[in-house]
Amino acid sequence: xxxxxxxxxxxxxxxxxxxxxxxxxxxxxxxxxxxxxxxxxxxxxxxxxxxxxxxxxxxxxxxxxxxxxxxxxxxxxxxxxxxxxxxxxxxxxxxxxxxxxxxxxxxxxxxxxxxxxxxxxxxxxxxxxxxxxxxxxxxxxxxxxxxxxxxxxxxxxxxxxxxxxxxxxxxxxxxxxxxxxxxxxxxxxxxxxxxxxxxxxxxxxxxxxxxxxxxxxxxxxxxxxxxxxxxxxxxxx
Amino acid sequence: xxxxxxxxxxxxxxxxxxxxxxxxxxxxxxxxxxxxxxxxxxxxxxxxxxxxxxxxxxxxxxxxxxxxxxxxxxxxxxxxxxxxxxxxxxxxxxxxxxxxxxxxxxxxxxxxxxxxxxxxxxxxxxxxxxxxxxxxxxxxxxxxxxxxxxxxxxxxxxxxxxxxxxxxxxxxxxxxxxxxxxxxxxxxxxxxxxxxxxxxxxxxxxxxxxxxxxxxxxxxxxxxxxxxxxxxxxxxx
Numbered sequence: 001x002x003x004x005x006x007x008x009x010x011x012x013x014x015x016x017x018x019x020x021x022x023x024x025x026x027x028x029x030x031x032x033x034x035x036x037x038x039x040x041x042x043x044x045x046x047x048x049x050x051x052x053x054x055x056x057x058x059x060x061x062x063x064x065x066x067x068x069x070x071x072x073x074x075x076x077x078x079x080x081x082x083x084x085x086x087x088x089x090x091x092x093x094x095x096x097x098x099x100x101x102x103x104x105x106x107x108x109x110x111x112x113x114x115x116x117x118x119x120x121x122x123x124x125x126x127x128x129x130x131x132x133x134x135x136x137x138x139x140x141x142x143x144x145x146x147x148x149x150x151x152x153x154x155x156x157x158x159x160x161x162x163x164x165x166x167x168x169x170x171x172x173x174x175x176x177x178x179x180x181x182x183x184x185x186x187x188x189x190x191x192x193x194x195x196x197x198x199x200x201x202x203x204x205x206x207x208x209x210x211x212x213x214x215x216x217x218x219x220x221x222x223x224x225x226x227x228x229x230x231x232x233x234x235x236x237x
Numbered sequence: 238x239x240x241x242x243x244x245x246x247x248x249x250x251x252x253x254x255x256x257x258x259x260x261x262x263x264x265x266x267x268x269x270x271x272x273x274x275x276x277x278x279x280x281x282x283x284x285x286x287x288x289x290x291x292x293x294x295x296x297x298x299x300x301x302x303x304x305x306x307x308x309x310x311x312x313x314x315x316x317x318x319x320x321x322x323x324x325x326x327x328x329x330x331x332x333x334x335x336x337x338x339x340x341x342x343x344x345x346x347x348x349x350x351x352x353x354x355x356x357x358x359x360x361x362x363x364x365x366x367x368x369x370x371x372x373x374x375x376x377x378x379x380x381x382x383x384x385x386x387x388x389x390x391x392x393x394x395x396x397x398x399x400x401x402x403x404x405x406x407x408x409x410x411x412x413x414x415x416x417x418x419x420x421x422x423x424x425x426x427x428x429x430x431x432x433x434x435x436x437x438x439x440x441x442x443x444x445x446x447x448x449x450x451x452x453x454x455x456x457x458x459x460x461x462x463x464x465x466x467x468x469x470x471x472x473x474x
Contacts (some may be wrong), residue, residue, distance in 0.1 A: 009434050020328050023304055054431075099448060119435060138246065148385035148386050148418070149385050149386070149388060149389055150416065150417060151386060152386055152387075152389075152414040153462070153466070155417060156459050156462050156463060157462075157463060157466050162419065165471045165472060166466075166471075168472045168474070169466070169472055170466065170473065171471060173466070173469075178397075180389065181385070181388055181389060181392065185415060191472075192403070193474070202250040203474045205474045212473070213470075213472055213473040213474070216470065217469065220470075221465075221469060223463060224465035224468055224469065225393050225462075226393060226394060227465065228395050228458075228461035228462055228464065228465040229390070229403075229406070229407065229410070229461075230456065232406060232407060232410070232457060232458060232461065233450075233453065233454075233457075234402045234403075235402060235405045235406055235409065235428075235450055236449070236450040237405070237428065237430070237440045237442045237452070
């Protein structure tokens with residue numbers, strides 16, 4: 001399993017992915033799920049992948065080398081998203097028949113976002129069929145993979161005028177709730193924060209179990225949640 | 238869909254169920270999912286059902302009339318749980334063939350708990366095959382139906398020495414998080430609180446959208462969660 005989040009706020013974009021993949025509980029590995037294309041001053045794009053690892057790696061291979069791919073020529077983020085969707089369709093046309101033979105689902109889902117030139121930042125979710133949807137002000141985020149445990153906190157906290165720091169904090173709390181509940185989502189995490197109109201990557205860190213901020217967040221979020229719980233009035237029944 | 242929770246703490250049991258059932262988004266109805274057998278001073282049993290509504294209703298019909306069923310003669314809660322499991326197996330033997338013909342899953346899952354005489358209160362989850370598991374001190378609760386959204390708060394708050402009031406509050410918050418995220422879980426709710434060794438039902442209420450405590454909980458939990466979020470330190474990255 002996997003858990004990836006992309007959040008869009010007025011001040012930019014936040015991307016967070018775990019790095020666990022598994023094929024049965026006895027076959028668990030670490031693979032990075034975040035791919036970044038940065039041409040400072042011109043464009044920044046980030047791709048988060050979930051689903052069958054062979055498919056997502058094949059898609060990224062189709063796009064490589066990134067700095068001479070069609071992504072570099074795309075005039076806007078919709079065009080760039082189509083490039084990723086087309087790469088996915090190419091993989092499908094090559095592999096889907098064999099997948100069917102083995103009774104495997106062609107499971108793949110991507111979060112893709114960034115900014116090109118003067119166009120505002122945009123964020124998309126790309127489905128296995130290569131089609132895609134974009135965030136709206138009402139739903140300014142996408143999750144792929146094990147999304148349910150970490151959804152309530154995002155729904156309650158994030159809206160378009162949330163700050164970038166808060167969006168990153170919320171993504172990390174959402175990830176922590178997921179990691180606690182699902183063994184197949186795991187560290188290290190990749191966090192990328194993109195500030196709108198900067199056209200370069202502000203923050204891109206790998207967060208391991210020994211990361212002091214993440215450790216603090218793990219323990220203090222639990223404490224604060226319990227405190228909030230204790231402050232609630234008792235049932236009247 | 239459905240969401241039901243059963244919590245066991247040292248001071249008793251808490252049961253909470255929603256009442257929405259659906260067969261596609263254009264066919265949504267309200268059905269109660271909580272069945273109670275109370276013989277004051279002798280035994281209290283509560284059954285929460287999820288899965289195919291025809292199956293759960295058939296199981297309850299097998300058990301009716303409750304006050305002359307085998308549940309009344311059961312010497313302890315394991316025996317009583319077997320009675321429910323046997324009723325489920327009887328329904329299976331009658332209906333499963335027809336289900337297969339129509340390509341339907343025989344989907345059913347129950348939370349069943351209570352207390353008989355001197356035996357301490359016990360809480361079980363019964364699977365579609367009629368087999369069952371019991372809570373432990375490490376995992377003092379069961380959820381059936383749409384369980385993921387509401388799991389993190391239970392994991393962080395409930396352990397065996399949680400008070401009954403707190404357990405009920407936690408169940409309601411868990412339910413609220415689920416209702417916000419999944420349209421197919423809905424009001425009214427049925428809440429039952431059983432105090433250990435009382436051998437009668439302490440609290441059994443139906444909670445509608447206009448219930449003042451639930452309204453307060455909805456709004457103030459969101460506020461407190463956001464407050465807890467704001468109190469967290471900003472990411473150091």
